[in-house]
Every structure is written in C-alpha cells, then in structure tokens.
Amino acid sequence: MQAYIIRRLFQSALLVLIISALVFFILNLAPGGPLSGLKFQISAREYSEASVQRYKELLGLDKPVYLRYFYWLGDMVRGDWGDSWTVSTGRPVLGLIMSRLPNTLTLMISATILSLVLGLLIGIVSAIKQYSIIDTAATVFSFVGISIPTFWFGLMMIVLFSVHFRILPAGGTADFGMENDIGNRIKHLIMPVAVLSLINVAGWSRYVRASLLNVMQQDYLRTARAKGLSGSKVITRHALRNALIPVITLMGLEIPILFGGAIVTETIFSWPGMGRLYFQSLVSSDYPLAQGLLFVTAVLVVLSNLLADIGYAIVDPRVRLS
Amino acid sequence: MSATSATALQAEFGPTTERRSQKQMIWRRFRRHKAAMVGSVILLTMIAIAVFAPLIAPHSPTRISFPFCRDCGPSADHWLGTDSLSRDIFSRLVYAGRVSLSVAFLATTFGTVVGVLVGSFAGYFGGRVEMVLMRITDVMLALPSLPLLLILSKVLGPGFNTIVLVLTLFGWMGVARLVHGSFLSLKGEQFTEAAVALGASSRRIIFIHLLPNSLAPIIVAATLSLGGYIIVEATLSFLGLGIQPPASSWGNMLTGAQAKIFQNPLLTFYPGIAIFLVVLSANFVGDGLRDALDPRGKE
Numbered sequence: 282m283q284a285y286i287i288r289r290l291f292q293s294a295l296l297v298l299i300i301s302a303l304v305f306f307i308l309n310l311a312p313g314g315p316l317s318g319l320k321f322q323i324s325a326r327e328y329s330e331a332s333v334q335r336y337k338e339l340l341g342l343d344k345p346v347y348l349r350y351f352y353w354l355g356d357m358v359r360g361d362w363g364d365s366w367t368v369s370t371g372r373p374v375l376g377l378i379m380s381r382l383p384n385t386l387t388l389m390i391s392a393t394i395l396s397l398v399l400g401l402l403i404g405i406v407s408a409i410k411q412y413s414i415i416d417t418a419a420t421v422f423s424f425v426g427i428s429i430p431t432f433w434f435g436l437m438m439i440v441l442f443s444v445h446f447r448i449l450p451a452g453g454t455a456d457f458g459m460e461n462d463i464g465n466r467i468k469h470l471i472m473p474v475a476v477l478s479l480i481n482v483a484g485w486s487r488y489v490r491a492s493l494l495n496v497m498q499q500d501y502l503r504t505a506r507a508k509g510l511s512g513s514k515v516i517t518r519h520a521l522r523n524a525l526i527p528v529i530t531l532m533g534l535e536i537p538i539l540f541g542g543a544i545v546t547e548t549i550f551s552w553p554g555m556g557r558l559y560f561q562s563l564v565s566s567d568y569p570l571a572q573g574l575l576f577v578t579a580v581l582v583v584l585s586n587l588l589a590d591i592g593y594a595i596v597d598p599r600v601r602l603s
Numbered sequence: 604m605s606a607t608s609a610t611a612l613q614a615e616f617g618p619t620t621e622r623r624s625q626k627q628m629i630w631r632r633f634r635r636h637k638a639a640m641v642g643s644v645i646l647l648t649m650i651a652i653a654v655f656a657p658l659i660a661p662h663s664p665t666r667i668s669f670p671f672c673r674d675c676g677p678s679a680d681h682w683l684g685t686d687s688l689s690r691d692i693f694s695r696l697v698y699a700g701r702v703s704l705s706v707a708f709l710a711t712t713f714g715t716v717v718g719v720l721v722g723s724f725a726g727y728f729g730g731r732v733e734m735v736l737m738r739i740t741d742v743m744l745a746l747p748s749l750p751l752l753l754i755l756s757k758v759l760g761p762g763f764n765t766i767v768l769v770l771t772l773f774g775w776m777g778v779a780r781l782v783h784g785s786f787l788s789l790k791g792e793q794f795t796e797a798a799v800a801l802g803a804s805s806r807r808i809i810f811i812h813l814l815p816n817s818l819a820p821i822i823v824a825a826t827l828s829l830g831g832y833i834i835v836e837a838t839l840s841f842l843g844l845g846i847q848p849p850a851s852s853w854g855n856m857l858t859g860a861q862a863k864i865f866q867n868p869l870l871t872f873y874p875g876i877a878i879f880l881v882v883l884s885a886n887f888v889g890d891g892l893r894d895a896l897d898p899r900g901k902e
Contacts, residue, residue, distance in 0.1 A: 307758055428886050430834045430854075431834075433857060433871070435873065436857065438873055444864060524720070544749060545841075563753055563754060
C-alpha cells in the first residue's frame, strides 16, 4: 500500500510539472508572445519598440524561454508568483488567488455534496425500481441534464427566480452590509450550486444505476437472498457496498469538470471566486495571474485524482496488486 | 449435410422467418427507439435549416435593418424581434446554427480521425508505441480541459479555425481509448491471425480487418461527442473566446442577451433552446445507435 501511494505521489508531481510546463510554453511561445496585449494597455504615444524592449527586460522576457521556465518554477516554489498586470495591478498573484479560494471552495464543496446526495438517491431508486415511472423520469432528467448548456441553465434560473419571481439574488456572495447573515449567504448560494451540480447529478445517477444493476446480477447477491436476508438488507449490506466502489474513481475524474463549470457559473453569477478571476485574467491578458490560477487548478485536480485512487485502493484490494 | 439441402429443410419444416440483411436489422432496432427517431428528425431539420440558411433567413444576420428598431418585439417583419443593434434575431439564429453545426461536425470528424489513428497505432503495434500513446491519452484526459481550451483560444486568437483546432485537440481521447481497447481484443481473434499468416501488411490489417470491426462503438462515440462539441463551442463563444461578432453563434448571441436579461428576458430563451434541442437530439440518436448497433441487443 505504501509503495502504491509513493508511486502515485511521484506520478502526480510529474503531472503537475507537465501541466505547468504546457501552460508556460503556450503563453510564451504564442504568436506575439506574452506582451501581445501590451499595446492595448499603454497609450499609443508610449508604445514603441524601445518601450516593448524595456518591458521585456523588466519582466525578464529577454532571456530564452526554457531558462525562463526554470526561473518561473523556482519562483513559484518559493511562493513568489509575480504581480498581477491588469486585473488588480501590482497586487501579488498568490495573495489575490488565496483571497478568492474560499469562495470557490464553498461553491465546489456544496455542489459536490448536493450532487453526491442526489446522484446516489436517484441512481439507487431507479436501479431498484428498474423500468418504473421513477426510473423513466430519472432517465429523461439525466438526458436533459447532460444536454443543457450550463451557462444557459444559469441564465434561465436568473430569468425565472431573479427577474420573474424576484425571490433569489442574481449574483454575488451576499448583499451589501449583510456579509455575516448566514441566511442571506445561503440565498446567494442556491442558484450557483444548483447550476454547478446539475451535470454531475445527471451523470452520477446514471452511473450509480448501471453499477448497482450490474452488481445485483452477481451470484453473491442471490446467495444473500437465498439465505433469507430481507430485501433492504441485501441492498444496503451487499449490493451498495460493491456498487459504490467505481463511483469513487468517477468523482476523482469529475473534479476537472467542476473547475470548468466554476469558470462559467462564477462568471454568470458574479461570484468572486477563482473561476471568475481566471476569466477576468484572460479577458484582460493578465498572464501572471492566469498562470498562477492554472497552477492552482492543476495541483487541486491532480491531488483529487490521487485521493480518489488511494480511496479506491483502500476499498478494493485488487487494485493494489496490479 | 450440404448447404442446399439444409436450406431446403429449413424452408419446408423450419419456422418461417423473413431474410434480413444486417442493415435491415440495425434499422429495425433503431426505429424502435422512439426518442432516437424524434431526435433524428429534429437533427436533420436543424441541418437542413443550416444548409439552406440564405433561403430561410428573411434578413441579413449581420446588417442593421431599417426602419431602425432596437430591442423590438416580434412583428410580421421580424418574427422574433430585433436585438440591441436592430438586427433580425430569427435570421441571426438561423445563421448561428450554420456556424455552430459546422464547428461541431468538423470537430467531430477531426477528433474521431485523430482518436482512431492514435488508438489503432497503440492497439496494433503495442510495446513502446502503445505505452507512449496511451500515457499521453491518460494525461490529456486528466487535464482540466475548459481552462486550457480558453487560454489556448485566447493565445491563438479566437475564431472559427481556432475553435475547431482546440476542440479537436481536447476531444480525441475518448475515441482513442475505445479503438485501443477494441483492437486489443480483436488482435487475438482468428481472422486477424489468418490475415497475418497470409502475409497482409500492417496497413491492410488495420484498415481492412480491425477497423471495420470496431466501427460500431466509434460511430456511437462520435455521435455522442457531437453534442459535447456544440456545448463547448457555445460556452467558449458565450465567454467571448469563441466565434467573434458580428458573426453570430448560439453562444455569442447569449452574451448579448445576458446584458439585457432584466429588460428582455426572452432573448436568452431562443439561442439556448436551439442548443438544447440539437444536443438532446444528438444524444438520443447516439443512444439509439448504441442499442441498434449492439449485436447482443434484442432482435
């Protein structure tokens, strides 16, 4: 087990390196380079070959790109993530990201819990009552859930609950002056969490259903029934425990999708988190900030994959051997 | 017993069954999937509208129409009204479908081709080629794709070609895995061994023997990925990093609509329902194809 974890840890570190290198080279080898946005930022009078050169020297962009990658990596490890160029000019990137991290985590953790509860519930009920009305409804729901664009679902929610019924706020984390009011915060959380959860509930419920149906055909379940266990005990004690093993892996794989969803959801609901910050950094060509955010994303994604794999190895001993 | 007498016996004593070709059997199974049939009709209609857009759209999608009329409601001239630049919304929707469907079909084609190539090389050649290719596939699958799609699009300069390129770049892995798995199991089959024994070239074995036998899951995966591409294209365009105005796409029409969400909430409805209908139809068709192409499925 220890060897397995160490091996996976090593692979994860490698993956973070690959992603960070990928992002670094995408940004630095692009036509125009990282300063392509500069001419929009400074006035035309100031923009000249000389000023571009000065900026390049100032930012260390005059050195070869592979060298710069190692400088950058060294700085990142030391905690110097550079300063934001445009979104919050001059502010250290690391501090800026850290100030937004709690908001994003609140959103993601709430969405994950909600998706898990609903996904399991719908999946289990539709597997036990296969081909019933509930099962059919769940099937239709999951098709709708994976076919509806997240951002449009968000917009429709705003139209319905903020514009038409006026019962939920269209954006932000809390009303002005009500930051410490839990009820007000929850009100702001409802729509973003619903939007972020939809696709996961749709996907996970199908997965749980398929997995449970598969397990229910196994011989050991017939044995459990044959020895006289009640229906509910067979399901909870024998079927579910085995059916939920693959769901752990699935959750690890869904985390990257959650990050994508956060960009869209936070942008629509003006939620001051990492996703919206990333979008802003792209729109205003704030490359140090974009790079820092992608680094955090990469670390969190890889970490969650690692946790899912280790969790899987703990509950399913067969994995450790291969 | 010779083959002819067996047929004769069958004709005389056996249960009378109609002779059906493979294609007829697939069509019969597909037809029974009602949602897939409805989906096909909707999808074909949308494709027809996209192809014949100039004949269907009453106005230009990009030109400001006169008499000047900003954010006007539906009228006889403008069926769905006009947007904030006095452009006909219905015409913009029709042309947007053209753009969105073209992007999705191109990305599906390229993504499937790349996936097939990577998967078949890895599956057929094995060894180090397999290890490298499948490791790359796994890493790509573990990447958070939307953030990277956005930054690539930004850096390369957003537009039609860029979006097809980045969608392809992040869309081939599913097919690659599928083909890889399928090739691994087919490599052990006797017809492959026979082909090898007869001295067939690698290219012949891959394209004549292995690939046609992997076709069914590839078709299903490609159909199901179509909807995904449409959603991602719409998302990129909505965020301003996809199809650029004045050209309309369902995604970028929603960007304009969001700004007017309190004044004219209906604007957010039309493009979204178009995306939703097409994607839902594509997913139903994919589901129907999966049932129809599965030889273990019910007769």
